[in-house]
Amino acid sequence: MTRATRLLDLLQLLRRHRYPVAGAELARELDISLRTLYRDIAALQAQGAHIEGEPGVGYVLRPGYMLPPLMLSQEELEALVLGTRWVADRADARLGEAAHNALTKIAAVLPKDMSDDLESTGLLVAPAWPRHESAIDLGDIRSAIRAEQCVSLRYTDLKGDTTERTVWPFALGFFDHVRLLIGWCELRQDFRSFRTDRIKSWDLTGKRYPKRRAALLKAWKAHKDAEACNWQSQNPVLYSDNPIRVPPPAQS
Amino acid sequence: MTRATRLLDLLQLLRRHRYPVAGAELARELDISLRTLYRDIAALQAQGAHIEGEPGVGYVLRPGYMLPPLMLSQEELEALVLGTRWVADRADARLGEAAHNALTKIAAVLPKDMSDDLESTGLLVAPAWPRHESAIDLGDIRSAIRAEQCVSLRYTDLKGDTTERTVWPFALGFFDHVRLLIGWCELRQDFRSFRTDRIKSWDLTGKRYPKRRAALLKAWKAHKDAEACNWQSQNPVLYSDNPIRVPPPAQS
DNA sequence: CGCCTGCTGACAAAATTTGGCACTAGTGCT
């Protein structure tokens, strides 16, 4: 790779990380020596990029340096289309529509020859497996999450017991067969996941919960990691009970 | 002046002129030889700049090298984030990276307060199931699809027989455990799907296939519908042989 | 045709880029 293109790549790399990145890591990603990386950073700074480097911390790109080109590559466009197709097929209807709308808006500001290929992108998503449908509207749940609102749930757990609890919802997990509402449960004083198809009903309490969504998300991830039963380990128990049978291929 | 900075200057120069400029003049302004200018132009084009040059006229930078400001709703942004997360986790690495890059580029042209929520979006994708990894680089396959290039495959089918065939690839299907390359097989004179993990090797033949990708895709869909064994019915035979065992949840 | 332009290939000289090494220095954690 030539230096000229690498500088642009470096800029994009910095843009992508919203938190400080160590030079060593950037060097690894670009496949250059650390020494060269320092030189590249200096070159970008000399051209006006606002890159801040602190010893012991790493580099951050302060927003505002947009002179360099900013256009989606063919591959990036394909990636967006594929992601949108998945959302349209596997997430809830409202979100799927939102994904389509977003893509349309993006296409509208793209050069014509690029937006032409949107439809014919040859990347396909396997159709959804049969799913436990939720009785409730996930769009509203998402609104509650966004607004950091406490909700009260009437929930039937795996044993069939129905309880009513107040929950601070901060995430929604999309699995193959079910969706999980993840939140802090005031009843249990702990993080809990709720299968959306088992939520019988829910209400906004009107109260805002006293933490930031991002903080809860972070705490939850740390909690899961500590438990060694984390999101990454994808404990099947969370969603594989009551298995759904795969119907035979349609024959008509 | 170093070449890296000069390329940006050249871009800026082109942006300023709204009417065709002769290469000779650009070369004079940048104080380089004409030959070098041609090389610089080529370098920029290789990076995606839409510079048009016509003999007897000059160069024009077609608009579209920069993303104009864009407005997305909160929900649309969330949908894009969710889709990107899925692509990053479930598609191949290069595509995942492209998805991330696309998202940050879009975020860069969004109103500031909006792009802040990117990281903390509370929509999560279930982690990937164990997968049959492909030995081949799917990024290159995607390039071939994009360019409508014939490829020759060495493929080991489900029975273990290895064959060599020329295929017109037009789509890539992402399933939970496998990816399928979908194309027209010259050997069988029919549409065929190839599990990418069973493709031992492949080569570009250099030939372009005589149909449009979009047309093949459409014909294939119709064909599948007619067969009543279509994509929608997701015939498990296509990908569920040689099942992958789900590992027990990590316990350490 | 001549004249303007874009564009490519080859080649050798010139300039830049690169990686490794040694060294300084700031930050944060224990």
Next chain:
DNA sequence: AGCACTAGTGCCAAATTTTGTCAGCAGGCG
């Protein structure tokens, strides 16, 4: 204070890129 981690600089020889020149091809236009 000690330690681990990080940014940043100077130096140098080797590797690589960049550059100009020259030569030639192609396409539009008068």
